[in-house]
Amino acid sequence: METVGHLINGERLDVGQRFQDVFNPATGQVTKRVALASKVTVEQAISAAQAAFPAWRNTPPIKRARVMFRFKELLEQNSAKICQLIGEEHGKISHDAMGELQRGIENVEYACGAPEFLKGEHSKNVGPDIDCWSEFQPLGVVAGITPFNFPVMVPLWMFPMAIVCGNCFILKPSERDPSSTLLIAQLLQEAGLPNGVMNVVNGDKEAVDTLLSDSRIEAVSFVGSTPIAEYIYKLATANGKRCQALGGAKNHAIVMPDADMDNAVNQLLGAAFGSSGERCMALSVAVAVGAGTAQALVEKMRTAMAALKVGAYSDASNDFGPVITRQHKDKVVGYIDSAEADGARIIVDGRNAEVAGYESGFFVGGTLIDGVKPTMQSYQEEIFGPVLQVIQVDSMQEAMNLIDNHEYGNGTCIFTRDGEAARYFTDNIKVGMVGVNVPLPVPVAYHSFGGWKRSLFGDLHAYGPDGVRFYTRRKMITQRWPSAGVREGASFSMPTLK
Template identity: 55%
Template sequence: MKHVTHWIGGKPWTAGAERHGDVYDPATGQVSGHVDFASADDVDAAVRAAAEAFASWRRVSLARRASIMFAFRELIREHTAELAALITAEHGKVAADAAGEVARGLEVVEFACGIPHLLKGGYSENVSTSVDSYSIRQPLGVVAGITPFNFPAMVPMWMFPLAIACGNTFVLKPSEKDPSASLLLARLWAQAGLPDGVFNVVHGDKVAVDALLTHPDVAALSFVGSTPIARYVYETGTSHGKRVQALGGAKNHMVVLPDADLDLAADAAVSAGFGSAGERCMAISALVAVDPVGDELLAKIKDRVGKLIVGPGADERSEMGPLVTGPHRDKVASYLDSGVAQGASLPIDGRRHPVTGGDAGGFWLGPSVLDHVTPEMSCYTDEIFGPVLSMLRAPSYEAAVSLVNNSPYGNGVAVFTCDGGAARRFVSEAEIGMVGVNVPIPVPMAYYSFGGWKSSLFGDTHVHGTEGVHFYTHGKVVTSRWPDPSHGGVNLGFPVNS
C-alpha cells in the first residue's frame, strides 16, 4: 500500500500527518494507497521554504532558468510512460489519454523554455531631452496552484513551468484523489537542477486550500475546478490581497448545422463527449442538432458507441475507463434517471454498456445519451462531468446560437459545418472564450492562452501563453536621465589619456 506525502524544500516531508485520505484504483474500486493531508502548519512550512528560495531564485539568470527548464523537459519525455501509468492507476483514464495529457502539459514546459524571449521588455531612447524609458517584468514571489483530479499532470503544468521560469517559487496543491503524479514531477524538477524550495507540493483538502488562500506570503494563486469553488477561491484570495485566476466549470456545446459532414460530427461527438469518461472541462456535454439532422446524427452516434470498448485504463484494448470515484459515478448516473423524469428520452443507457476485463467493483458507467433535452432540465443546466451527452434540437442557426449564448458558462464551443460563411459568423457571434470550427475540443496550443468567459472564469487573465507570463509577473516602467559628464554632469572618474 503506497504512502503519498508532501514535497517541501526539495525533499519528501518527514514530519508526519494527523489526517489522511484514501487513494483508489478506479478500475477495481479498491484502496491502493493513502495520502497525507496538510495542516495549516504544513502549508506554512511549504510557503516558508518557497519564500526563502525566492530570494536567490529571482536573481538566477534567464539563461540558467532556461537551461533547467530544458533539462526538466527532457526528463518528462523520458518518464512519460511512468507519469501516464500513475495517472491511469489513480484517475482511471486509458493509457492513450494519460500519455496525451502528459504531452499537452509538456507543450507549456517547452513554451517556458523560451523565457529569455518572453520576458523581453521595450526600450525608447530620448523620450525627452536626455531621458530614456524602458519596461521590464519582474516576478511576484511565492505563487500557488490548486488543481483538479481530471488532469493531475497537465493542469499543474499549465501553471508552474511559466511561474518558475518567470522567477517565482511555487506551491502546488493537487487533487487528493490522484496525488502521485505531482510527486514524480517534483523529483524530476530536482533532477533537472531546480534549487530546493522553488517547487513544493502539499496534499489535502479544504484546510490546505484555505491556508494557501489566506497566507500573507502567497502573492498569487491559480485554480481550476468547478464554478462554485472557483468563485470561492477568487473571492477569498482577492479579499486577502492576492492576484487570482480561477477557472470554473463548463457546459460546452457542439452545434451541428444541416450542411455538416455527419460522419465527422458523429466521430467528434463520441470522442469529445466520452473521451476520458467525460471528465474534462472541455468535454462536449451538449450536442445541438439543427433541424433536420438530429435523427440521422443520433443513429450514427449509437452505431459508434455500440463499438466502444469500456474497460480498465491499463488494458490496451480499452477506449474508455472508469470514473474517478464511486460517489462521483453514482452522481453522474443519477442524471440519467432525472433526465427521463423531466421529459428526455434515453436512447443510449451507459449502465447497460458491457465492461471488458473490468473488476465488478470498479467505478463503471458507459457512454450515455439523453435526447430531446430542453434548457430547463438539470441534465442541461448542471455540469455533469461524466460520459453523458445531452442532445438538444434547434429549429434554426439563430436558435442554436441563442442556446449557446444563454448558457451561464462560456468555456468552449464547437460548430460543425461545410459553409465557411456560416463558420465565420458563428465564430463572431458565439459569446464563448474558445471556439472550434469542425474541431470539437478547441484547447489552444501553449503559446496561446486557455480560458473561458462568464461563469467559466473569475479573474482577468487566462492560463499559459502570453497572458500566463503577465499573470506571474509585475510590469515596471523605468524612466532615466544620465547627464553627459562633458556638460557639467557628474564626473564618473573615467581614466583619460593625458
C-alpha cells in the same frame, strides 16, 4: 500501504495527522493513502519558498530555462511511469494519459523561451537624455490548486511558467490522484531546481484556506468546478492576491444541416466520451439544427456508440475508463435518471456498465440522451461524465441563443461546410474558446486557455502569453543622465515633449 506525502524544500515528507484513501477507480480498491497537510505543514512550505525566492529571482533567465530543458527530457524519459500512475489513480486509458502528458510537455517547451519573452521593451531618447524601458519582474511566492481530471497537464500549465519567470511555487494537487503530480515535481528537482523553489502540499480545504489567507502568497491559480472557483477567487482577492480561477463548463456543438455528418459523429464520440467526459472541454450537448439533422445525428451516434469500449487503463484498445470515485459515478447516474424523469429519451444507456474482471470499478458507459430541453437539470448543470445530450432547434441563431444564455462559456464548436456561417459563429458567440469542425478547441501552449462568463474568474487566461503576464509584474523605468554642465530650473507643469 504506501503513503503519498509532500515535497517541501527539496525533501519528501510523508508526515501528517490526517490521511485519505486513494482508490484505483477501475478496481474500486484502496491502493494508497495520501497525507493531508495541516496549516503548519503548508506554512512550512511557504517559508521554504520565501527563503528560496531572493536567489532564484536573481538567477539569469537562461539558467532557469536550462532547468526546464532538462525537466522536459526527464518527463519524456519517465513518460511510461507517469502515465501508469495517471491510469492507476485516475483511470485514464494509457493513450489518453500519454496525450495529457504531451500537452503538458508542450507548456514546458514554451517556458524554455523565457529569455525571449522576459526581455521587456526599451526606448532610447524619449526625451532629452531620457531613456525608458520595461521589465517583467516576478511576484514572489505563488500557488496553484489543481483538479483530479488532469493530474499532470494542469500543474504543467502553472508551475513551469511561474518558476521560469522567477517565482517560487506551492502546488496543492488533487488528493484523489496525487502520485503522478508528486512524481513530476520530483523530476523537476532532479533537473537541477534549487531546494524550496518548487513545493508540493497534498491536502484538503485546510491546506487551500491556508494558501488563500497567508499574506506571503502573492497569486493563486486554480482549475476546478465553478462553485469552488468562485470561492477561491473571492477569498484570494479579498486577501489582496492576484487570482485566476477556471471553473466549470457546459460545452455545446452546433451541428448544421450541411455538416459532414460522419465526420461530426466521429468527432463527437471522442469529444463527449474521451476521458469518461471528465474534461472541462468535453462536448456534452449537441445542438442539431432541424429535425432531419437531429434524426440523422441520433441514429448515427447510436450505431457508432455500439462499438465503444470502456475498461481499465492498461488495455490501450479501450476508449475510456471509469470515473474517479463511486460518489461521482452515483452523481453521473443521477443526472441520467433526472433527464429520463424529465421526459428525455435515453437512446444509449450506460448506467449499468459492466467490465469483466473489474466488477467493483466505477464505470459508466457512454450515454446518449435525446429530446433534452433547456429547463432540465441535466442540461443546466455540468455532468462531468460520459454523457452526450441532444437538443433540436430550428435555426443557427436559436442554437447560438441557447449557448449564449447558458451560465458557462468555456468552449463550443460548429460543424458546417458553410464559411459564412462559421465566420458569423466565431465572431458573435459568447464563449471563450471556439472551434470550427474542431470539437475540442484547446489552445496550443503558445496561446492561452480560458472561458467566459462563469467559466473563468479573473482577467487573465491560463498558460501561454497570459501566463507570462499573470506570473510577472511590469515595471517601467525612466532614466535621465543630464549632460555635464546642463542644469534646468524647476518646472511645475506636466512634463511633455514638444
